[in-house]
Amino acid sequence: MSVIxxxxxxxxxxxxxxxxxxxxxxxxxxxxxxxxxxxxxIKIGYKCDASLAFAAREIDDISWKVSDDEFVELxxxxxxxxxxxxxxxxxxxxxxxxxxxxxxxxxxLNDFYNFFNNRLVELLAESFYxxxxxxxxxxxxxxxxxxxxxxxxxxxxxxxxxxxxxSAPLLxxxxxxxxxxxKLIENFFEFDRVYIESFVPRVIELxxxxxxxxxxxxxxxxxxxxxxxxxxxxxxxxxxxIYLQDAKEYLPNGSKNAxxxxxxxxxxxxxxxxxxxxxxxxxxxMTLSADNVYLGWTTMVTSQEQPQTIYLEGI
Numbered sequence: 123m124s125v126i127x128x129x130x131x132x133x134x135x136x137x138x139x140x141x142x143x144x145x146x147x148x149x150x151x152x153x154x155x156x157x158x159x160x161x162x163x164i165k166i167g168y169k170c171d172a173s174l175a176f177a178a179r180e181i182d183d184i185s186w187k188v189s190d191d192e193f194v195e196l197x198x199x200x201x202x203x204x205x206x207x208x209x210x211x212x213x214x215x216x217x218x219x220x221x222x223x224x225x226x227x228x229x230x231l232n233d234f235y236n237f238f239n240n241r242l243v244e245l246l247a248e249s250f251y252x253x254x255x256x257x258x259x260x261x262x263x264x265x266x267x268x269x270x271x272x273x274x275x276x277x278x279x280x281x282x283x284x285x286x287x288x289s290a291p292l293l294x295x296x297x298x299x300x301x302x303x304x305k306l307i308e309n310f311f312e313f314d315r316v317y318i319e320s321f322v323p324r325v326i327e328l329x330x331x332x333x334x335x336x337x338x339x340x341x342x343x344x345x346x347x348x349x350x351x352x353x354x355x356x357x358x359x360x361x362x363x364i365y366l367q368d369a370k371e372y373l374p375n376g377s378k379n380a381x382x383x384x385x386x387x388x389x390x391x392x393x394x395x396x397x398x399x400x401x402x403x404x405x406x407x408m409t410l411s412a413d414n415v416y417l418g419w420t421t422m423v424t425s426q427e428q429p430q431t432i433y434l435e436g437i
Contacts, residue, residue, distance in 0.1 A: 130160045130194060131186075138184040149181055149198065163192070169199045307362065311381045319361040365401045372400070 133156050141149050150166075157164040164186075183199040300318040308316040371378040385398070 127160075127163070127188075127192070127194075130156070130163060133159075134184075134186055134194070134196070142181055142184065144181070149184070153196065153198075164194045164196050165189070167195065167197045169197055304362075307385065311385050312378070313364050313381070314367045315365040317363040317365075319363060361397050361399055363399045363401060367403060 137149070137152060137156065141152055144152075153164065153166060157166075181198060184196070185199070186194050186196040189195050300320055304316040304318045307313065307318075366372055368378075370376055372382055
């Protein structure tokens with residue numbers, strides 16, 4: 123291995139020694155900082171103890187190995203403090219924060235709503251940056267480079283910049299609510315109407331046979347650790363309701379189908395508990411035929427109670 127690789131391994135040893143008792147957020151930030159120093163030679167992975175009990179610390183262990191392609195495969199072993207949703211890939215630091223927000227009677231769920239805000243602000247900042255480069259003649263072809271934003275998802279879209287500017291008051295507000303997030307999605311992705319249904323909390327009783335040996339041991343240390351008998355979970359994912367006036371335009375061969383695809387791609391890079399509900403006009407039949415196919419996506423048509431709705435399940 124090269125000298126720089128040896129230095130990287132030394133830093134990882136120090137990381138494990140010094141940061142093992144820190145929070146997951148602090149450790150991940152430190153790993154990303156180390157990774158940037160060594161040309162992104164670290165591939166970060168996670169393993170999680172999905173126990174229903176409360177462990178002594180967030181991170182149980184940090185391990186790594188050098189792969190054949192000269193990358194360091196780093197594994198962060200996490201003690202999960204709550205329940206995981208059935209459609210939630212672990213680890214979900216954002217999910218955990220949402221659980222704590224709900225547990226603290228916070229109705230704003232800032233981490234989730236600010237996700238939309240931060241992603242769009244990043245796009246807008248990138249657009250301004252490219253505008254400066256273009257004015258200084260560093261970029262010759264201004265339109266593809268400025269309005270394309272150098273992102274594959276938006277590279278073919280010439281109207282991104284203008285839609286972002288229209289949403290600027292929402293983007294740079296002090297706080298963003300579910301209504302503002304819905305309005306951002308509605309404006310940016312050009313949907314007719316959008317409504318966000320927030321997470322629903324529930325209290326789960328912990329049975330004795332679901333407790334880990336570590337948690338039982340911790341509860342006996344001089345009475346300093348208290349093992350709770352219940353925890354807060356999220357009963358459902360965040361539901362993004364999209365009301366369509368002209369449903370045919372959103373089908374795979376429709377002119378607005380790309381907007382749905384962009385919304386999905388916008389959400390996919392981050393682990394967020396979400397589902398998208400497409401509400402179709404009442405006069406559109408939901409029968410499947412050669413001329414009327416509403417399952418162009420991997421979707422699930424709802425039951426008879428809501429015959430005009432299609433769900434797109436998120437991660």
